[in-house]
Amino acid sequence: MSAEISxxxxxxxxSTIDTLFLGAxxxxxxxxxxxxxxxVLNIAVNLSLFTAAILLFFLLKSSAIGRRIYQPKNxxxxxxxxxxAVPTNPITWLRRIFSIRDDELILKCGLDGYFFIRFLRAIIxxxxxxxxxxxxxxxxxxxxxxxxxxxxxxxxxxxxxWDVAGLDTLSWQxxxxxxxxxxxxxxxxxxxxxxxxxxxxxxxxxxxxDVRQRFLTSPEHRLKASAKTIxxxxxxxxxxxxxxxEALYDVFVDNDDRSRLTVWVNRNYKSLRTLVARRGSLRxxxxxxxxxxxxxxxxxxRNGHPAASGANQTAEKTYPDLPLLDDEHDxxxxxxxxxxxxxxDQDCSEETQLWRNxxxxxxxxxxxxxxxxxxxxxxxxxxxxxASGEKRRAPKIAWLRSEVARLTIxxxxxxxxxxxxxxxxxxxxxxxxxxxxxxxxxxxxLVSHNKAGRMSPxxxxxxxxxxxxxxxxxxxxxxxxRTCIALVLFAGMLLLWSxxxxxxxxxxxxxxxxxxxxxxxxxxxxPHWILGLIxxxxxxxxxxxxxxxxxxxxxxxxxxxxxxxxxSKRELITQDFYFTFLFIELVLxxxxxxxxxxxxxxxIDDPVxxxxxxxxxxxxxxxxxxxxxxxxxxxxxxxxxxxxxxILYITLIWPWFTQTPREEAWLQTTIxxxxxxxxxxxxxxxxxxxxxxxYYYVQRNKVDTHGLLFNNALKQLFAGIYVMEIALIxxxxxxxxxxxxxxxxxxAIVVIILLILxxxxxxxxxxxxxxxxxxxxxxVEDSAVDAERRAFITRDDDFETPPERPxxxxxxxxxxxxxxxxxxxxxxxxxxxxxxxxxNMSTTAHNARSALTRLRRETTARITEMQIxxxxxxxxxxxxxxxDQLSAAIAGYPDELTDLSPDERAAQLKAAFQDPVTRExxxxxxxxxxxxxxxxxxxxxxxxxxxxxxxxxxxxYLTAKNKCEVTQPAPDTRPDWLLDWVL
Numbered sequence: 001m002s003a004e005i006s007x008x009x010x011x012x013x014x015s016t017i018d019t020l021f022l023g024a025x026x027x028x029x030x031x032x033x034x035x036x037x038x039x040v041l042n043i044a045v046n047l048s049l050f051t052a053a054i055l056l057f058f059l060l061k062s063s064a065i066g067r068r069i070y071q072p073k074n075x076x077x078x079x080x081x082x083x084x085a086v087p088t089n090p091i092t093w094l095r096r097i098f099s100i101r102d103d104e105l106i107l108k109c110g111l112d113g114y115f116f117i118r119f120l121r122a123i124i125x126x127x128x129x130x131x132x133x134x135x136x137x138x139x140x141x142x143x144x145x146x147x148x149x150x151x152x153x154x155x156x157x158x159x160x161x162w163d164v165a166g167l168d169t170l171s172w173q174x175x176x177x178x179x180x181x182x183x184x185x186x187x188x189x190x191x192x193x194x195x196x197x198x199x200x201x202x203x204x205x206x207x208x209x210d211v212r213q214r215f216l217t218s219p220e221h222r223l224k225a226s227a228k229t230i231x232x233x234x235x236x237x238x239x240x241x242x243x244x245x246e247a248l249y250d251v252f253v254d255n256d257d258r259s260r261l262t263v264w265v266n267r268n269y270k271s272l273r274t275l276v277a278r279r280g281s282l283r284x285x286x287x288x289x290x291x292x293x294x295x296x297x298x299x300x301x302r303n304g305h306p307a308a309s310g311a312n313q314t315a316e317k318t319y320p321d322l323p324l325l326d327d328e329h330d331x332x333x334x335x336x337x338x339x340x341x342x343x344x345d346q347d348c349s350e351e352t353q354l355w356r357n358x359x360x361x362x363x364x365x366x367x368x369x370x371x372x373x374x375x376x377x378x379x380x381x382x383x384x385x386x387a388s389g390e391k392r393r394a395p396k397i398a399w400l401r402s403e404v405a406r407l408t409i410x411x412x413x414x415x416x417x418x419x420x421x422x423x424x425x426x427x428x429x430x431x432x433x434x435x436x437x438x439x440x441x442x443x444x445x446l447v448s449h450n451k452a453g454r455m456s457p458x459x460x461x462x463x464x465x466x467x468x469x470x471x472x473x474x475x476x477x478x479x480x481x482r483t484c485i486a487l488v489l490f491a492g493m494l495l496l497w498s499x500x501x502x503x504x505x506x507x508x509x510x511x512x513x514x515x516x517x518x519x520x521x522x523x524x525x526x527p528h529w530i531l532g533l534i535x536x537x538x539x540x541x542x543x544x545x546x547x548x549x550x551x552x553x554x555x556x557x558x559x560x561x562x563x564x565x566x567x568s569k570r571e572l573i574t575q576d577f578y579f580t581f582l583f584i585e586l587v588l589x590x591x592x593x594x595x596x597x598x599x600x601x602x603x604i605d606d607p608v609x610x611x612x613x614x615x616x617x618x619x620x621x622x623x624x625x626x627x628x629x630x631x632x633x634x635x636x637x638x639x640x641x642x643x644x645x646x647i648l649y650i651t652l653i654w655p656w657f658t659q660t661p662r663e664e665a666w667l668q669t670t671i672x673x674x675x676x677x678x679x680x681x682x683x684x685x686x687x688x689x690x691x692x693x694x695y696y697y698v699q700r701n702k703v704d705t706h707g708l709l710f711n712n713a714l715k716q717l718f719a720g721i722y723v724m725e726i727a728l729i730x731x732x733x734x735x736x737x738x739x740x741x742x743x744x745x746x747x748a749i750v751v752i753i754l755l756i757l758x759x760x761x762x763x764x765x766x767x768x769x770x771x772x773x774x775x776x777x778x779x780v781e782d783s784a785v786d787a788e789r790r791a792f793i794t795r796d797d798d799f800e801t802p803p804e805r806p807x808x809x810x811x812x813x814x815x816x817x818x819x820x821x822x823x824x825x826x827x828x829x830x831x832x833x834x835x836x837x838x839x840n841m842s843t844t845a846h847n848a849r850s851a852l853t854r855l856r857r858e859t860t861a862r863i864t865e866m867q868i869x870x871x872x873x874x875x876x877x878x879x880x881x882x883x884d885q886l887s888a889a890i891a892g893y894p895d896e897l898t899d900l901s902p903d904e905r906a907a908q909l910k911a912a913f914q915d916p917v918t919r920e921x922x923x924x925x926x927x928x929x930x931x932x933x934x935x936x937x938x939x940x941x942x943x944x945x946x947x948x949x950x951x952x953x954x955x956x957y958l959t960a961k962n963k964c965e966v967t968q969p970a971p972d973t974r975p976d977w978l979l980d981w982v983l
Contacts, residue, residue, distance in 0.1 A: 574677030
């Protein structure tokens with residue numbers, strides 16, 4: 001044994017550079033940690049990926065596909081949100097990225113986008129000074145005359161080599177036991193780190209409160225319906241009426257004037273929502289079947305068959321002479337059923353349909369149908385072999401047409417009974433809109449009910465398009481049970497992910513395992529560069545993919561399961577779930593698993609030396625984070641900017657699928673929406689450029705918590721501070737001097753005091769600032785009112801009466817047609833003469849649909865004037881011209897409340913917080929115009945179903961390659977879809 005130790009001692013003459021770059025000799029545990037060769041290889045691999053992504057970005061950004069991916073906000077958004085084209089010069093691009101003003105960033109990206117960039121900047125401000133301290137103070141103290149440079153002398157006088165090598169010579173465990181006074185530098189640096197971090201967190205919180213309050217009290221924001229509306233949940237049954245809630249909350253308006261309040265008591269429209277979803281899926285299937293037949297016919301047509309006659313115009317609609325919806329439902333549905341049966345039979349047998357001239361009956365899809373108890377034909381299923389009844393075979397396209405028409409009739413009938421308590425019972429939640437923003441904040445901040453848990457929680461700043469309507473009826477007990485289930489599922493996720501996380505983390509210690517674990521000794525025969533590749537970039541990339549691809553979507557599902565009432569609240573809960581997941585899996589589990597695979601065999605061999613083993617090996621797990629941070633800072637940043645997956649999807653995956661005009665319009669007009677819940681918890685400082693580019697040029701902010709995610713992220717920084725302090729306390733108590741005595745009791749006591757002071761500062765900070773996070777103080781009301789008066793006092797006076805609307809094809813439901821016969825009378829000033837107490841859900845929904853119908857006429861007329869079918873030329877400019885037409889069509893939709901007439905605006909605001917399923921427009925089957933005239937024939941065939949089945953071929957074309965090309969959104973797109981962003 002003495003000879004072996006002597007031999008080991010003779011090897012201490014290796015140079016410092018050899019020890020740092022090559023590690024200790026292979027017969028000792030100096031292979032522990034990340035060897036510098038693996039570290040450098042990791043940097044090289046990720047730097048290469050980052051460079052490739054940047055180069056490809058600059059090569060593609062000005063192309064047709066690059067314009068769609070890298071700068072869609074240059075042409076696919078409303079005018080007020082459009083940005084300039086991305087500069088072609090990289091230097092100019094960087095200068096523009098960093099010169100974006102804060103107010104411009106808030107306007108284009110929202111508060112969450114602005115605060116995320118602010119968060120990255122805050123992290124840089126916190127960590128750059130700390131990095132300077134670590135590099136200039138701690139690294140020299142750790143390295144100079146440490147264990148990696150000196151022999152190990154046991155209490156018995158035997159000499160050997162410390163198992164510290166590679167990058168570990170720069171870390172905590174390299175300090176020699178004879179120089180334990182050096183640990184005072186770590187204690188002092190800890191005090192500086194915590195003090196600086198707490199100061200910067202406080203500064204950022206104060207700035208957050210100031211920016212948020214200025215934004216919420218801006219005239220533009222106060223105009224929104226969401227600024228003056230609260231959501232009240234857990235309402236007891238005695239208050240689930242408009243009158244009861246008005247009587248309760250009228251104390252917050254002037255003179256207890258209830259006319260200043262608007263109340264929407266939510267109802268359970270699940271049955272209606274199910275029918276609408278069913279109709280949407282059948283409409284989609286019908287469009288796919290129409291397109292399939294259309295493509296087959298045009299392929300034959302191009303091979304020599306004669307073209308069908310008819311111009312490519314939208315067919316003029318003629319409706320059957322049917323009674324409008326009224327109280328005589330039995331008579332009405334009897335006549336409608338006869339109409340549908342007759343139209344369906346004609347559709348199945350009519351030989352004049354164009355597709356029968358081109359296709360054999362076997363080519364067209366056929367369905368086996370069986371008549372159900374309600375006399376409707378439904379597809380026969382092999383899983384219901386016991387079903388009996390009349391059977392027949394029919395073309396799939398005919399059945400889909402009749403089924404869409406049948407569901408439209410059922411939905412229209414329900415739209416006239418929205419206030420039926422038996423069909424649609426009231427839920428325990430309601431939206432209450434006040435006349436002033438401050439009244440909403442006061443009502444939300446004060447206790448509403450004398451019993452605990454009643455009429456609580458309440459939510460502010462609820463935008464209509466953010467409401468999760470399926471969660472509007474969740475009770476307090478239901479929310480508790482849901483939360484318990486979600487926590488159990490979350491614990492299962494942690495357990496399930498811990499297995500691959502432990503494996504990938506262990507891969508980072510592959511070189512050490514080949515020497516410390518006997519049954520892995522065969523790994524020592526592998527080339528060093530392969531071990532470095534596996535332990536460096538490969539393990540880190542695999543871990544990054546493991547926690548970023550699936551986990552955010554699952555945590556978001558858990559947030560909905562918990563009962564989040566809005567998408568903003570869902571993102572806040574997602575952030576908490578995801579941060580907890582990352583903290584446990586990426587910090588705690590990674591630190592343990594990276595060390596335990598080495599520590600356990602050593603403890604078995606030397607149980608007495610547990611403190612030294614822990615003090616020496618646990619810090620080495622930090623080396624794994626070096627690799628992971630490199631992957632995040634370089635590889636992840638490059639992928640954010642270049643958007644590998646989106647390019648792959650648009651260029652390679654999407655063309656292989658059947659694209660209907662609706663699907664093509666969705667692909668061409670949808671701008672990526674940033675889901676913030678998983679972004680704040682996982683970020684990198686090197687990604688600032690990528691994030692700023694994407695938020696400004698690419699993404700838009702559909703869900704906005706108005707900065708609350710930023711505040712959550714600042715609070716989550718305390719978790720890192722506490723873990724650092726606790727870890728330092730443990731490590732100080734594990735340090736042993738030459739005599740194996742605890743050497744750093746004093747440092748541990750100092751850090752314990754620091755931990756107590758940190759907790760106290762955290763408590764005082766939160767108690768001092770928390771009231772200002774969500775609610776507005778009364779002191780800002782007067783200045784906000786003055787600013788609003790200056791901005792909007794002449795707005796209504798300057799509003800010009802819109803010109804006479806041109807007659808154009810109108811897509812409307814029969815329920816609206818019925819309502820138009822009995823619409824409420826108007827007074828001379830344009831207001832409704834119907835008493836306020838008689839207004840109900842049905843009337844409000846009808847008025848909103850009528851306003852949408854008028855608005856659709858105007859919008860369709862504007863868009864139709866722009867439509868020009870471009871000749872098919874094989875050049876790149878054609879794609880750009882088509883995109884420009886699509887851009888002009890989007891610009892034709894109103895995007896501000898001031899774009900509407902006073903009546904249209906009032907109808908929109910009156911129905912803003914009513915379930916959108918009650919305003920669902922009648923569907924339009926969208927087929928492309930084609931040379932063979934198939935779409936014209938489809939429009940003619942659909943007329944036999946009357947107003948219950950509507951077709952259009954406006955703005956969609958079939959190219960020579962049988963691909964769909966669109967120059968406008970779908971014809972049944974709600975004309976107010978852009979207004980969702982401003983309500």
